[in-house]
Amino acid sequence: MEYIKIRGGKPLEGELNIQGAKNSALPILAATLVCDGKSEIHNCPNITDVDAAINILKQLGCTVENKSNVVSVCTDNANCKEIPDNLMREMRSSIVFLGAIISRCGSAVLSFPGGCELGPRPIDIHLSSLRKIGVKIEESGGKLLCFTENGLKGCEIDLPIPSVGATENILLASVKAKGKTIIRNAAREPEIVDLSNFLISAGAKIFGAGESTIVIEGVKNLKAPIHRVIPDRIVTATYMCCTAVTKGETLLKDIYPEHLNSIIPLFLETGCDINITNNNLHIKAPKILKPIKLTRTGFYPGFPTDAGPTIIAMTCFAKGTSVFVETIFENRYKYAGELTRMGANIRVEGRVAVVEGNTEISGAKVEAWDLRGGAALVVAGLGCSGETTISGLNHIYRGYDDIVGSIKSLSGDISLQSM
Numbered sequence: 001m002e003y004i005k006i007r008g009g010k011p012l013e014g015e016l017n018i019q020g021a022k023n024s025a026l027p028i029l030a031a032t033l034v035c036d037g038k039s040e041i042h043n044c045p046n047i048t049d050v051d052a053a054i055n056i057l058k059q060l061g062c063t064v065e066n067k068s069n070v071v072s073v074c075t076d077n078a079n080c081k082e083i084p085d086n087l088m089r090e091m092r093s094s095i096v097f098l099g100a101i102i103s104r105c106g107s108a109v110l111s112f113p114g115g116c117e118l119g120p121r122p123i124d125i126h127l128s129s130l131r132k133i134g135v136k137i138e139e140s141g142g143k144l145l146c147f148t149e150n151g152l153k154g155c156e157i158d159l160p161i162p163s164v165g166a167t168e169n170i171l172l173a174s175v176k177a178k179g180k181t182i183i184r185n186a187a188r189e190p191e192i193v194d195l196s197n198f199l200i201s202a203g204a205k206i207f208g209a210g211e212s213t214i215v216i217e218g219v220k221n222l223k224a225p226i227h228r229v230i231p232d233r234i235v236t237a238t239y240m241c242c243t244a245v246t247k248g249e250t251l252l253k254d255i256y257p258e259h260l261n262s263i264i265p266l267f268l269e270t271g272c273d274i275n276i277t278n279n280n281l282h283i284k285a286p287k288i289l290k291p292i293k294l295t296r297t298g299f300y301p302g303f304p305t306d307a308g309p310t311i312i313a314m315t316c317f318a319k320g321t322s323v324f325v326e327t328i329f330e331n332r333y334k335y336a337g338e339l340t341r342m343g344a345n346i347r348v349e350g351r352v353a354v355v356e357g358n359t360e361i362s363g364a365k366v367e368a369w370d371l372r373g374g375a376a377l378v379v380a381g382l383g384c385s386g387e388t389t390i391s392g393l394n395h396i397y398r399g400y401d402d403i404v405g406s407i408k409s410l411s412g413d414i415s416l417q418s419m
């Protein structure tokens with residue numbers, strides 16, 4: 001079993017290119033199913049969730065090549081309609097394949113998805129939306145049996161919440177449906193825009209991506225495109241936190257500044273100096289971090305829930321009290337117990353976490369219970385005194401492309417060990 005060993009307290013310095021976005025790459029890989037021919041996805045991160053998506057595509061009959069962060073997907077022989085239970089359980093976002101398979105084959109069989117246990121994340125919004133487009137769905141033995149009788153037809157869909165996954169599934173199911181589909185209260189995340197841009201480059205007619213109303217005019221065929229995945233804004237925030245807790249100074253390259261509009265103000269509040277030139281972000285940490293008075297997660301353009309754990313880990317080193325309110329996932333704070341093992345003072349009551357910073361935090365043996373919580377432990381390990389060992393790396397590998405090598409390149413004292 002592998003684990004990460006960190007000797008904290010060493011300032012990070014240097015330059016780092018930010019990887020492609022996990023939450024863009026996965027739906028885009030699913031979207032290759034609705035295209036004819038061979039798609040090329042550039043800047044695709046080398047993470048286990050991408051591996052899982054590739055395995056699903058192969059199961060469905062696609063030919064897939066993955067080399068140097070470029071994934072090529074040929075759908076010429078894609079005719080399988082079923083995703084086995086073991087592949088569905090590997091990641092939560094596997095449900096996005098439903099809309100793509102239905103669009104291509106007219107029917108699909110799959111089980112309920114797996115992924116991080118962050119509390120209830122029902123897919124009923126996905127299913128009710130697909131039913132409106134013309135999908136018949138039956139649930140039997142833990143599986144979803146989906147089919148169409150008269151093809152997919154455009155309609156108007158009002159989402160109860162701006163669900164990212166549901167918006168993606170509707171996009172994938174409706175791009176080749178008959179007529180016009182209108183999504184109201186659609187998710188506005190940059191990853192939705194990235195997926196739409198992939199589909200548009202393939203010949204889809206999508207209008208309003210990134211806004212609360214998206215209009216899709218169905219087309220008969222889509223031709224496989226070449227596309228580059230946007231940089232990962234959550235990974236960017238993670239390495240900003242790593243820099244801040246080590247009192248370091250780094251240049252993070254190939255970022256989209258506009259995607260960080262809800263994140264950068266928090267670092268400015270802590271006293272970090274940030275300068276952005278073109279698509280490069282320079283961050284210099286102060287000698288003493290200031291607390292963050294109040295942060296509330298929310299749907300984009302609000303503060304992203306996925307950035308919360310690493311920000312909270314950062315505030316453990318601030319001088320003062322920081323308050324966080326989680327509005328998306330009930331069990332997001334599972335990692336807080338591991339931080340307290342290191343000496344952090346975090347009080348959790350329901351959806352609220354209060355962090356009393358500037359306590360004596362030292363290295364300890366800790367375990368990652370989910371993806372972003374695992375990244376928070378890396379942040380804490382870099383900032384504290386002594387030696388930290390982190391197990392449960394399968395969670396971290398889901399979203400971070402060589403996190404150990406990246407931190408090493410910034411002069412961090414970190415290594416991968418085997419038991």
